[in-house]
Amino acid sequence: MSPSTGILLNNHMFGFSTPVSTDPPPAPANFIRPYKRPLSSMAPIIILKGGQLKAVIGGGGGMFIPAAISEVILNHFAREMDPISSVMAPRYYPLLHTNVVYYENYSWMGVKYRAPLETMKFLRSRNHNMVGDKGPLSSCLFVVQDGDDDTKLVAVVDARKGGFPAGF
Incomplete structure (x- = not known):
């Protein structure tokens, strides 16, 4: 450490x-x-704005970690998704040297998370070979500052690989 x-x-x-x-x-x-x-492929990231903590993210999943944490960051900060939705959204893992994109469809606690058909059609139209159903390929832990209150943090543990929160 x-x-x-x-x-x-x-x-x-x-x-x-x-x-x-x-x-x-x-x-x-x-x-x-x-x-x-x-x-x-470890890529822990600490995001600051004006010297103030905005988010911390890390993950597991070997070579799939950079794609996973990038998607979570983009989901939250660019697409303005809430922290839980940012982590739980289906992910895409491009393998550029083989023109293959892995994607995840999974279920957790009775909820099915599926890659949207529009996204799949778009990627196929760009000649990407889409490969799914490989199971969870990564997991992330995402901690974000909630709103303007510098003291309130929200932590989300990815359930893809059996993660659960532990702390105080």
Whole structure:
């Protein structure tokens, strides 16, 4: 854990690629070699505005983390979705080197979260190969400042991988 930020850091070999046939394919630049550090998809983000905390986000899901946290941030700040909807919305994971976009359709507590047909049609019209039903590919923890009150924070734990809140 970083002593200055408290952010948990990766200390496992999972960040490296190995030369085996997988979907998606491994990244040769990330193969295990002496004196190399793994390329990491960890992307904890702290968002400030005028020096004031606005949001903190992080996630799990390996190479899918950057897409997941980017979508949550855009959902909340650009699309003006509430924190829960921002996290729970269906996600898209582009694999640019193969022109494949993974998408999630999932259910949680009886509610079905589905990628909108209009979005799917648009992506297909741009020649993206859409691949779904791979199960949850990522999960996020999102903490945002609520309104103008600097002391009120709202935390949302993604349920995709069995997450639940724990704290005080």
